[in-house]
Amino acid sequence: MSRIDGRTPEQLRPVTIERGWSKHAEGSVLISFGDTRVFCTASVTEGVPRWRKGSGEGWVTAEYSMLPRSTNTRGDRESVRGKIGGRTHEISRLIGRSLRAVIDYKALGENTIVLDCDVLQADGGTRTAAITGAYVALADAIAWAQTKKIIKAGRKPLTGTVSAISVGIVDGTPLLDLCYEEDVRADTDMNVVCTGDGRFVEVQGTAEAEPFDRKELNVLLDLATAGCDNLTALQLEALARTLGE
Amino acid sequence: MSRIDGRTPEQLRPVTIERGWSKHAEGSVLISFGDTRVFCTASVTEGVPRWRKGSGEGWVTAEYSMLPRSTNTRGDRESVRGKIGGRTHEISRLIGRSLRAVIDYKALGENTIVLDCDVLQADGGTRTAAITGAYVALADAIAWAQTKKIIKAGRKPLTGTVSAISVGIVDGTPLLDLCYEEDVRADTDMNVVCTGDGRFVEVQGTAEAEPFDRKELNVLLDLATAGCDNLTALQLEALARTLGE
């Protein structure tokens, strides 16, 4: 079976990671997974939320949002509706947890980093692109904070790398990195967040139509692990470039 | 290692399922997983949300909430704060998706069933107790609607059963059905929703501290699958009793 866009089942869409896309943010990345385009900024502030004061430990959190016309039909702004929808909440929390999995709070010290992930264009996989891009912005923000001595010399707040990818079963075939059209038709949809060493940070599998069995789950996890390996390489490659190139 | 409450690692807490706990709701269940106590009601209304009108298909949705003093320290009411928190949203959506996995919308016809899951007392596993109890309330509501001919004769909107359980790794040991104290100390926390035939509806695993590897994931899934088998039996047993006993 060939896919809508001609990819093989285990192939990622073209991924681009542009660093330094904002002159204000301490870390910023424009990431694309095919036509999905997410703008990720990392903002460093000294101090932590009240419940963490005096602990000597830092905090990392995230906010996800879609621009109203990032999708095929325009959606209402959550600011206009006056409340944040469940899906937005859910994804913001997922991104925050995923990045905290590779943070050493003690090494970060009492500083807070907020990751803002705004979807400029959506074509499936916005949350996985957001996590993957936000990691790079986070790494840049931490490097900045080290340069500015906001993080003490010799401390390494990042304990590893983290990336994420979607997998799903479409017409009986397990596929990596679903675009929107595939996502809509998927029987099972799974988002997997991995560390660079191949372990899991989050596994979220949902049967959209038919429940899935253990064998299908295993095939999907294999696909996702391999996909995250590729994303890890792309993240490291992006971070190896000099900022501004 | 023995657990806080003396259970073995693969043992459920005592589960009770009381049907008919409300005189108003079409289905109602007071379910407890140990000290966790959730009141689930199923409300049937004819008609469906606007976006589904004319489709001939029904809808099932859920709302989860915790009473302010269901926890050890009192939490603010979301009605008083004027907004629903991310966790509440996330769990409400999970319950709704889980139950819809065993619904045949066509057989339901253009009717809506709302499951309200209100946590009266929390001690870990509120979302899994909610799903497990809500299924029983849903089954009763559907039976009621069949009796009232709201659902057409011969139609079976329920395609199976669904239950849910939490599993986690605490001090290196994989455990089933975590109570609050265990949950707080868990390195990995997973909620698994299964159908009665042992397939997965949802798998949500989160590394709270250390990422987890494939082997740990497999052990947790084994535990959860067995736990859900037991819950399925308890659900069927409860539904086999005459209402009012």
Next chain:
Amino acid sequence: MSRIDGRTPEQLRPVTIERGWSKHAEGSVLISFGDTRVFCTASVTEGVPRWRKGSGEGWVTAEYSMLPRSTNTRGDRESVRGKIGGRTHEISRLIGRSLRAVIDYKALGENTIVLDCDVLQADGGTRTAAITGAYVALADAIAWAQTKKIIKAGRKPLTGTVSAISVGIVDGTPLLDLCYEEDVRADTDMNVVCTGDGRFVEVQGTAEAEPFDRKELNVLLDLATAGCDNLTALQLEALARTLGE
């Protein structure tokens, strides 16, 4: 004239008061007036709201809410609507005022007790059941705080007992403790809150249809005073039992 449920005009519905219904709250009561069932918890926290700090005096407040399916047709959750309705506000305030009428703020010291009254099932008289049950939860919470030395030795924050009952005129007959069906048909509806010594804390009479005259008012007050006497006895009886029985 005989009533819907066979009671005499001056008869209460069966009243049950179960203490210790929550393992978390300092005081907790499941109270029922017939089919009306309200879960009342009392939460003690040290400290008082900002406007009362440094006064040496405590504070008691209440929040009332109905579960969405506590009524015959499901109501929207106020948390989902994003605002609290006028009726909820009004009853929360009434419960708070009623309980404060028997509190000696000085003896309570700078501690706050919040009463949460959540209606699990409604069949008329939810506010009066809430006040009557909340008093018992409050008494238990104060006893707990005395044991824990949060309230200083020898101090008695409770200056008396308080209970509440509804009365109304239905088809020309004054009735005690209206169930929902009677309430709907009442010309005049009155809620009366009394202390154990028979004095009034609140008298709220409303002409639903015809205005009422002084003579009718007097008959209703007689009925209510006698009803509260009975409730006081039931409260004291409940509090005389050892917790856990």
Next chain:
Amino acid sequence: MSRIDGRTPEQLRPVTIERGWSKHAEGSVLISFGDTRVFCTASVTEGVPRWRKGSGEGWVTAEYSMLPRSTNTRGDRESVRGKIGGRTHEISRLIGRSLRAVIDYKALGENTIVLDCDVLQADGGTRTAAITGAYVALADAIAWAQTKKIIKAGRKPLTGTVSAISVGIVDGTPLLDLCYEEDVRADTDMNVVCTGDGRFVEVQGTAEAEPFDRKELNVLLDLATAGCDNLTALQLEALARTLGE
């Protein structure tokens, strides 16, 4: 004992009722009870809320609000806070119920009248001034609707008159029409809404400090009934004047 402003215990403050204070509203009144000044408008619209459509019956409702600097220290605007407080809700509902007590819905036909009562200056008794003034605005609005044939010829939607007054026990003395300073010091505070024939629409008595007994209640009701008699006379006198004088 002489009162702060030299009145006898059973004396009203100077009451003024200016009709036609708005060129837009169908009925409008600026009423003052001493320094308490409330602007009441009655707005007539054809049609009724959805739940009443097709009933052939009309509807009357009210909204009460205080200008931010109507009190001694400036209060936040409820529009800025984004929610309506409990007190505002409670009083709006009281005003609405009070006026509906003298409305024949059938005679009104499917029309809605909204009473807006905005407190320009507060000095105690704002809700009673609002009810008393709103009645006059309502009467003018109904007369206007009769002229415009919005209300059918020969129909009389008003079945009587309604007015309201506060009473209370201050330092042991029962007083009529409490100003703010008296209100603050009152042990018992009662608002009484009467029809012109001396019957009760609402009786709301609250023990602010000590509970009150039946005898005190009777004295307060006597005071209030006499006070409302005087207000009824002032309302009729105001309505007897030609509009614009």
Next chain:
Amino acid sequence: MSRIDGRTPEQLRPVTIERGWSKHAEGSVLISFGDTRVFCTASVTEGVPRWRKGSGEGWVTAEYSMLPRSTNTRGDRESVRGKIGGRTHEISRLIGRSLRAVIDYKALGENTIVLDCDVLQADGGTRTAAITGAYVALADAIAWAQTKKIIKAGRKPLTGTVSAISVGIVDGTPLLDLCYEEDVRADTDMNVVCTGDGRFVEVQGTAEAEPFDRKELNVLLDLATAGCDNLTALQLEALARTLGE
């Protein structure tokens, strides 16, 4: 061409400025521009918002609102809708900026003055009447604060006077101080805020239909400047009267 109300194009409507209209506020004015009637109060509080603390400088801000029936058809209350509309925000900000233009923050010291401008009756030009009246209330509040030594002796927080007027082009004719009917028909609508010495604080011109050219702009500015001169004279005249006359 003669105007609806018989005025010449460059003529103001009758303007009245009543000071001391509230017994609570430190400054208060009931201003009318023809049938437009705005109640302005100035509230002085010691201290400033957090972001200004320790600066030694004061702050002046404003809130504008329309009573629901100040217009021809009743509008919903913003407190009931739970949010403030764009127009209200825009005008509140305009009033605040206009008054701050004549304030010396240092001389004011760390005090805050809030201007509340509530439209009791609207007939065009509510924002300009609000600014013009609020200035007078502000002047009275500052005088009060000087008397109370809240503002230090010898300090003059007011650096000038400020007033505002609307101008517009209706059927090709430039007009001063548009009433509602003219405003609706205007091709261009401009609000101009001037200091007493004839300089501009705000110029806000909007093409409602046809864009306007430089020549038209100049004619409108001439009209507005002359109109503000007249308003300045009326403000000074009002302030010259002894309060209470």
Next chain:
Amino acid sequence: MSRIDGRTPEQLRPVTIERGWSKHAEGSVLISFGDTRVFCTASVTEGVPRWRKGSGEGWVTAEYSMLPRSTNTRGDRESVRGKIGGRTHEISRLIGRSLRAVIDYKALGENTIVLDCDVLQADGGTRTAAITGAYVALADAIAWAQTKKIIKAGRKPLTGTVSAISVGIVDGTPLLDLCYEEDVRADTDMNVVCTGDGRFVEVQGTAEAEPFDRKELNVLLDLATAGCDNLTALQLEALARTLGE
């Protein structure tokens, strides 16, 4: 005097206009004025708001928003705060009015076009960049709707072009197109919206510190008119390019 970035007083910052930046929106533009970068999308929907139905006329409206880290320090999201701030409201309304000035509603037919202007990076002049870019997105959306026959053949909904620029007086010198640092230091700040034929749609001048006189106003208007002429040329140039180049 030379400016921060070396420009002459009457010089625009480098302006770039990239069309077709979204695959979903009917019109989309990424516009930059120096470091200010705004993403503008135009969304076409058939039908109009309720109040306009049956008129045969269309509607154009706009929503403006800043990403949280578009500025030097991160701002809270308005969706998280649950309300839209006054500045956002004000600018959204300005953009909508500006574009409607060049729309023939009849020619548009009963269709609605929503312009979303999201600031990705802010460095002064975000509202003027938004208007200038939104015009181009609007033109593309209208061309699309003409191709799709949503707008009837031969109809020209655009009656002209519109662009906007800021001007201000900094240290006594009138400057065109202020960057953030200049804007902060400006005594007077003015935003001018012009049509392509040099007439005014909006003139909004504000004295930030000293009031400004007529002569200064004239100099600023000259600067702005010339700046808009240049922007008009850039808009036409951008629209002359084939989409996708």
